[in-house]
Amino acid sequence: MNRPEHRDEFDEPAGKVGMNQPSEEGSGGGGKHLLLFVDDEENILHALRRLFRKEPYEILTAVSAKEGLSLIASKPVSLIVSDHRMPEMEGTEFLAKVRERNPDIMRIMLTGYTDMKAAVEAINQSQVYRYISKPWNDDDLRLTVREALRHYDLVQSNRNLNELVKEQNKELYDINRSLESKVRERTKALEMKNLELEAGFQDMLELFMGLMEMKNPALVGHARRAAVLSKAIAAHLSLPEEEQRICEAAALLMDSGILGYPDSLAKKKIEEMDAVEQALWQKHPLLGQATLKRIKRLEPVGQIIRSHHEHYDGSGFPDRLKGERIPLPSQIVAVSDTFDLLLNPPEATGRASVSEALKALEKERGRRFDPAVVHVVGEIIEKVQETISSDEVKVSLEELKEGMTLARDLKTAGGILLLPAQSRLQTAHLEKIQNFHRIDPIIGQITIYRNVKDFNSSGR
Ligand SMILES: [Fe+2]
Structure with a gap:
């Protein structure tokens, strides 16, 4: 060594x-x-x-x-x-x-x-x-x-x-997984919430329609057809989806202000009203807005309703707004309102043809109505004509559901009147119909009014 x-x-x-x-x-x-x-x-x-x-x-x-x-x-x-x-x-x-x-x-x-x-x-x-x-x-x-x-x-x-990087990567991976899962959960919850809100919104519209129907059934059919036309006009003008929905809801509820009127006034023709009644009737856009103001989701709808009787030349009510100062959705609802009343007046007589109704709108272009909106009606009328010409649909006995409203009397084959037209179906009604059907069958389809949900889906 x-x-x-x-x-x-x-x-x-x-x-x-x-x-x-x-x-x-x-x-x-x-x-x-x-x-x-x-x-x-x-x-x-x-x-x-x-x-x-x-x-x-x-x-x-x-x-x-x-x-x-x-x-x-x-x-x-x-x-x-x-x-x-x-x-x-x-x-x-x-x-x-x-x-x-x-x-x-x-x-x-x-x-x-x-x-x-x-x-x-x-x-x-x-x-x-x-x-x-x-x-x-x-x-x-x-x-x-x-x-x-x-x-x-x-x-x-x-x-x-x-080791540290490996641990941190694992932690990051776990965090990402957890985040992804949380985002998925939150998205699902939001989607559910949206569906609930949407259902709640539709239910609110149905509630108002039901109340209006009780006041004056003719108003509802008119409002439903005007809603289809309003949404179609709004879509043709490329308004945002939310505004299209507001147009549709505003048309449905445009005359909700009359809910506060006595029945005698609610059902009276305008030309038969005296000066006091007419002044009161002219308040219905304001009353409608005031009613909807209490429901946050319907507040923007109320704002549109307020101006649905304004005229393009400033001669309307309640604020005598003129031209572009009138909200476009209100102008859309105003045109739809008049156009449907021309096609489907409350009285059987005086019904205008589509071309006559279009001519009548043309006459008021720039006076009562926004020229651009009148122009759109002419362009889309073919597409929506069938829908707005009738608000009745036929369903089978099996398809009858609670909440539907009969458009015609419901009778058995033997001629027994089970329920009159305008009846809103309830569970007891459905049971009664089924019981009678076993003894004295109901033949053929049953005519009902489209409900708000049907209209919403048909317009999309
Ligand atoms: Fe009105």
Whole structure:
């Protein structure tokens, strides 16, 4: 065995930790590095310990490879400096085992100048970081150890960083999954809420229609047809979807203001009203708006209703608005209102043909009505003519549902009147119809009025 350049002046037994406190954390976490020197000659171990006495490391020593292996099994060793020539197990074999058990530990081998075979083995089998010839140069050895430990720290940092990135990626993945799921849940909840709101909106319209129907059934059929036409005009003018819906609802509820009138006035023809009654009747747009104002969703509908009797030339009521100052949806409802009354007047007589009704609108173009809206009616009339010419539909007995309104008397084949026209079907009615049908069948289809929902879907 070659001798070191410096003799050790300490006399500490091998296998003990020297310098300061032992670090169980290892060196990668910021504690002191734990170095293990392995040599069968105590004086070499002393020399090495002495060499690193002032360095910020903790030192372990072992006098055999076996003892060295036992130490790395229980201690967080960062670096080993091992002699090659040892009696029980040579350094190359020892360091190869170390590599096998803990490849992170940096391995440096001390060999004699002439021992080239050991140097080659050290590199090939044990994949040592460096091999150093004996006798070593103190500065070279200190520098080599320092560089090896820097390499060790770098590997540990990279590993920690990779672990951290992996953990963060997993956390991000989990967060994303959770977010996606939350977004899906929230979207579903919003969709459900929208459906509920939509159903609520339709129910509100149905409620008003029901009340108006009780006041004056003729009003409802008229309003339903005007709603179809209004929505079609709005769509043709490319108004936003929401405005189209407002036009439709405003036409349906345009005369809801008469709900507050006594029946005698609600059913009276305008030309038969005296001056006081006419003045009162002219308040219906304001009363309609005031009624709907209490329901937030219907507030914009109320604003349109307020102006559905304004005239383009400023001669209308209640605000005598003129031209573009009249909201476009109100102008649409006004045209639809008049056009349907021309086609379907409350009296059987005086019914205008489509061309006559169009001519009548043309006559009022720029006076009562917005020229652009009148023009659109001429363009779309063919498409909506069938729908607005009738608000009645035929359904089978099986299709009858609660809430439908009969447009004609419902009779059995034997001529028994089960329910008169205008009856709004309730559960008890349906049971009665089914019971009679078993005894005296109802033949053919049943005529009912389209309801608001049917109109909404037909207009889209
Ligand atoms: Fe009106």
